[in-house]
Amino acid sequence: MNFPIVEFPWFGNGNIVALIAIIHVLISHGVAIGATAIVVSTEYYAMQTKNAKLDQLAKQMTKWIVIITTTIGAMTGVGIWLSTMVIQPDSIGSLLRIFFWAWVTEWVIFIGEVVLLLIYYYTWEKWKEGRKKQKHLNIGITLSIFSWLTMAIITGILAAKLTPGRWMETLSFWNAFFNPTYLPSLAFRTFLAVTLTISLFTIFVRLFVKDEDVRPQLFRIFSIWGAISLPATFVFGLWYLKSIPEQAAKLIVWSTGLPEQTFNVLNIFAFVLIVVFLAWLVIRPKKLPIVLALAMFVSAIGFIGEFEVVRESVRKPYIIYNYMYVNGITKAKAEAMNREGYLAHSTIAKVKEITDENKLEAGREIYLGQCLACHTIDGWRSKRALANRLDGWSQETIKSFIPNMHNVRPMMPPFVGTEEELEALAAYLYKVVNEQN
Amino acid sequence: MHVLQLAIPPDFPLPIPGNLSLLEFLIVLTFLLHIVFVNLTISLANGAIALEGVGMIKKSKRLDDMARICSFHASVHKSIAVVLGVAPLLIISVIYTQYFYTSTLLIGKAWLSIIILLITSFLLLYLYKFSWEKWENKKGLHFIVGLIASAILLFIPFIFIVNIVSMLYPEKWETANGFFHSIVHYPQIWQRYAHFILASLAAGGFYMYFYFTWKQKKQTLSDVEQTLKIGGVKVTFWITLLQLVFGSLLLMSFRRDVMLLFMGDDLLLTTLLLTSILLTIVLCALLYVAMKKDTPKWFYASIACFVLIVALMGWMRHEVREAYLQPYMDEYPRTFDVQKENVQPIK
Missing domain, CATH: 1.10.760.10 (Cytochrome c-like domain)
Known part of the structure; x- marks a missing residue:
C-alpha cells in the first residue's frame, strides 16, 4: 500500500476498470478493427461492381467509425490506463516498466491509425475516380493493417498477465511478450473482432439503411466475412482455452458468477443464435427480422462482457501471474x-x-x-x-x-x-x- | 530540507526501461507535440463559439462561416491531441512514478472524470460540426452544444495542471484534500492555467495564419479565409505580448530557489529564458509586419521563431520539474537496475 487509496464503496473498485474495458473492447474490436476491414472490403466490392450506392454506404459507415472510435473508443482506451492508475497502480506501473517499448511502438502505430482513418474518411469524395480511387482503397487497406497491429501489440501485454511464461526466470521482455497464450489469444481476437462487427452493426443497417437494393448487398458481404470468422473464432477460442493454466481454467464458470448449468445453457444458446443469424443473412438477406438482429446485438455485448470478466478474473489470485497478487502485493x-x-x-x-x-x-x-x-x-x-x-x-x-x-x-x-x-x-x-x- | 516523513513511496523493483536522458528528451518532445494539438483544439473550439455567438448577435453570415471553419479544424485536431497524449503520459509514469502516481491518486476521482468529460465534449463537438446546416433554424441550440463542449475543454486543463503541480510538492500532500481543494492548496495553479490558456489562443491564431498562408500558395483564399488569416496574426501578436507579463507571473510563483535558477543562478537556464524572451519579441515584430503588410516574406522566419519558442518552453518546463524534485531524488532513489530479490520469490 504505497499510494493513496481511492475507494468506490458502492460500485466496487474492480468494476470501474471492468466497465471501461468492456466498452473499449466492444469498440476497439467491433468498430476499429472489424468494421474497418468490412468497410474496406465493401468499398472494394463496390468499386469492382461500379456500385455507387454501396460505395456511399461504406462512406456512411466510415463516418460512424470515425465518430465512435475517436471519441468513446479512444477515450476508453486511454481510460483503461487512467483508471488502472487509480485502481491498480502497482500492477499498471509494473507492466509499464516491463512493456514500455511495446507501448511506445503501439503508440506510433496508433497515431498512424488515427491519421489514416481521418484521411480515409475526409478524402472519400476527393479521391473518387480511377487511380485516385485505388489510392483511397489502399489507404483503407493500410488502415486495416494498422488497426490490427495495435491489437497485436496490446494482446502481448494482456496475455502476459495471465501467462508470463519464462519471464519470471529470465525477466526478458521478449519472453514476456511472446508468452504461451499470445498467439492463440491474438488469433481468437482477430476473428472475434469481425464476428463482433457483424453482430453489432446488423441492427443499425437493418433499421437505418432504407434502400432495399443495397442493404442485402451489404448483408451478403457480412455473411461472407461471417462464414470465415465464426468457425475461426470458435476454433481459435478452443485453442486459447486449452493454452491457459489449469488453475485458471477451473475458475471460468465461477468468474461469471453464474451457476454452471445456466452458464452452459446461455453460451450454447448464444452459439446457436449466431449460427441461425448468419444462416439467415446468407439465405434471406432481404427479410432479416429486426428481432433477430437485435438479439444478436444484445448477445454480442453480453458475450464481450462475459469474456472480459472471465479474462480478468481467471488470473486470480494474481494480477500478474506468479508475480503480483490482485491487491498489488508481490509474491x-x-x-x-x-x-x-x-x-x-x-x-x-x-x-x-x-x-x-x-x-x-x-x-x-x-x-x-x-x-x-x-x-x-x-x-x-x-x-x-x-x-x-x-x-x-x-x-x-x-x-x-x-x-x-x-x-x-x-x-x-x-x-x-x-x-x-x-x-x-x-x-x-x-x-x-x-x-x- | 527535511524529507524523511514524506509519503513518497519506494520505486518499483523493476527498472526504468531505458536511458534516462533519452526518456527525458522524449518526454519533452512528445509532450510538446501533444500540447500544441491540445492548444489548437481548445482555442479553435472556443474560437468557433465566440465567432458564432457574435455572428448571431450581429446577424453576420461571414462570422458564422468563420466559426464553421474553426469547428472543423478543432474536431480534427482533438483526435490527434488524444493520441499524441499517450506518449508523454507513458513516460511520466515510468520516470516519475513515485511522484506522479501519488499526485494522480490524490485526485483519483477527478482524474477518472477526464474520461467522461472528454467523451462528452468530443461527441458534442461532432454534433456541433455535423449539425451546422441541419440546425440552421435552431441556432440557439446549436450554439449551446458548442458552448458546453468548449466549456468542458476549458475545465479539463485544471485537472492536469493540479496533477503535475501536486507531484512537485510532496510536503503538501498530507494536507491536500481532493481536487477542488488542491486548486487553491498548491501554488502556481492559476498562473500555469492563465499561461496555458493564453498559449492556446496564440497557437490557435498562429495556426490560422500558418494554414491559410500555406493554402494561399496553392489557391486564392476566399474573403472569409483571408479574414481568418489576418485575424489569426492579430490574435497571436497581442496574446504573445501579454504572455511576457503572464510568463513572468508564473516565474514569480515558483519556489524561490527554482525561480533564481532562471535569474542568474544557473547559466543554462538563464540563457534559455533570455533566449525565449528575445525570440518572443522577434516573433512579435515579424507578426507586426505580417499584420501591416500582407506578405508571405517573413512567413518561414516566424514559423521558425514559433517552433523555437515552443521548444524552449517545453525544455524549461522540464527543468522546473527536475529542479523541484531534485531534493527528494537521493532520498527516494529510482530503480535503474532490477532488484532481483524483490522480483523473484525465494524458492
Whole structure:
C-alpha cells in the first residue's frame, strides 16, 4: 500500500476498470478493427461492381467509425490506463516498466491509425475516380493493417498477465511478450473482432439503411466475412482455452458468477443464435427480422462482457501471474511483510505499530490495502460485499478463516502481515459488518 | 530540507526501461507535440463559439462561416491531441512514478472524470460540426452544444495542471484534500492555467495564419479565409505580448530557489529564458509586419521563431520539474537496475 487509496464503496473498485474495458473492447474490436476491414472490403466490392450506392454506404459507415472510435473508443482506451492508475497502480506501473517499448511502438502505430482513418474518411469524395480511387482503397487497406497491429501489440501485454511464461526466470521482455497464450489469444481476437462487427452493426443497417437494393448487398458481404470468422473464432477460442493454466481454467464458470448449468445453457444458446443469424443473412438477406438482429446485438455485448470478466478474473489470485497478487502485493515481498508487518511496509499507512487504541484504524488500512481490490463492505454486488459474506460470523471465526482463505478459495490471495495485523483486520471487519447488518 | 516523513513511496523493483536522458528528451518532445494539438483544439473550439455567438448577435453570415471553419479544424485536431497524449503520459509514469502516481491518486476521482468529460465534449463537438446546416433554424441550440463542449475543454486543463503541480510538492500532500481543494492548496495553479490558456489562443491564431498562408500558395483564399488569416496574426501578436507579463507571473510563483535558477543562478537556464524572451519579441515584430503588410516574406522566419519558442518552453518546463524534485531524488532513489530479490520469490 504505497499510494493513496481511492475507494468506490458502492460500485466496487474492480468494476470501474471492468466497465471501461468492456466498452473499449466492444469498440476497439467491433468498430476499429472489424468494421474497418468490412468497410474496406465493401468499398472494394463496390468499386469492382461500379456500385455507387454501396460505395456511399461504406462512406456512411466510415463516418460512424470515425465518430465512435475517436471519441468513446479512444477515450476508453486511454481510460483503461487512467483508471488502472487509480485502481491498480502497482500492477499498471509494473507492466509499464516491463512493456514500455511495446507501448511506445503501439503508440506510433496508433497515431498512424488515427491519421489514416481521418484521411480515409475526409478524402472519400476527393479521391473518387480511377487511380485516385485505388489510392483511397489502399489507404483503407493500410488502415486495416494498422488497426490490427495495435491489437497485436496490446494482446502481448494482456496475455502476459495471465501467462508470463519464462519471464519470471529470465525477466526478458521478449519472453514476456511472446508468452504461451499470445498467439492463440491474438488469433481468437482477430476473428472475434469481425464476428463482433457483424453482430453489432446488423441492427443499425437493418433499421437505418432504407434502400432495399443495397442493404442485402451489404448483408451478403457480412455473411461472407461471417462464414470465415465464426468457425475461426470458435476454433481459435478452443485453442486459447486449452493454452491457459489449469488453475485458471477451473475458475471460468465461477468468474461469471453464474451457476454452471445456466452458464452452459446461455453460451450454447448464444452459439446457436449466431449460427441461425448468419444462416439467415446468407439465405434471406432481404427479410432479416429486426428481432433477430437485435438479439444478436444484445448477445454480442453480453458475450464481450462475459469474456472480459472471465479474462480478468481467471488470473486470480494474481494480477500478474506468479508475480503480483490482485491487491498489488508481490509474491517476493510477502515473506518480509509477514515478518516485519504489512503496515510497516506501506508508505501511506498512518498506523505503523498497532495498539488497542488504533487497532480499528489499522484494520481499516489493511482492508483498504488487501481486500478493496475485489471487495466492498456493502456494495451492489452482494457476492463481493463483506456485509453479506461475513454476516453472522464471530470475530474469532473471521480471524481463523483469514489465514486459510487462499486454501479454501483458490481465487483469493493469502493474507499478508503479522499476527497483530490479522487481529486488527478481523476486529475491523467484525465491526463494519455488524454495523451494516 | 527535511524529507524523511514524506509519503513518497519506494520505486518499483523493476527498472526504468531505458536511458534516462533519452526518456527525458522524449518526454519533452512528445509532450510538446501533444500540447500544441491540445492548444489548437481548445482555442479553435472556443474560437468557433465566440465567432458564432457574435455572428448571431450581429446577424453576420461571414462570422458564422468563420466559426464553421474553426469547428472543423478543432474536431480534427482533438483526435490527434488524444493520441499524441499517450506518449508523454507513458513516460511520466515510468520516470516519475513515485511522484506522479501519488499526485494522480490524490485526485483519483477527478482524474477518472477526464474520461467522461472528454467523451462528452468530443461527441458534442461532432454534433456541433455535423449539425451546422441541419440546425440552421435552431441556432440557439446549436450554439449551446458548442458552448458546453468548449466549456468542458476549458475545465479539463485544471485537472492536469493540479496533477503535475501536486507531484512537485510532496510536503503538501498530507494536507491536500481532493481536487477542488488542491486548486487553491498548491501554488502556481492559476498562473500555469492563465499561461496555458493564453498559449492556446496564440497557437490557435498562429495556426490560422500558418494554414491559410500555406493554402494561399496553392489557391486564392476566399474573403472569409483571408479574414481568418489576418485575424489569426492579430490574435497571436497581442496574446504573445501579454504572455511576457503572464510568463513572468508564473516565474514569480515558483519556489524561490527554482525561480533564481532562471535569474542568474544557473547559466543554462538563464540563457534559455533570455533566449525565449528575445525570440518572443522577434516573433512579435515579424507578426507586426505580417499584420501591416500582407506578405508571405517573413512567413518561414516566424514559423521558425514559433517552433523555437515552443521548444524552449517545453525544455524549461522540464527543468522546473527536475529542479523541484531534485531534493527528494537521493532520498527516494529510482530503480535503474532490477532488484532481483524483490522480483523473484525465494524458492
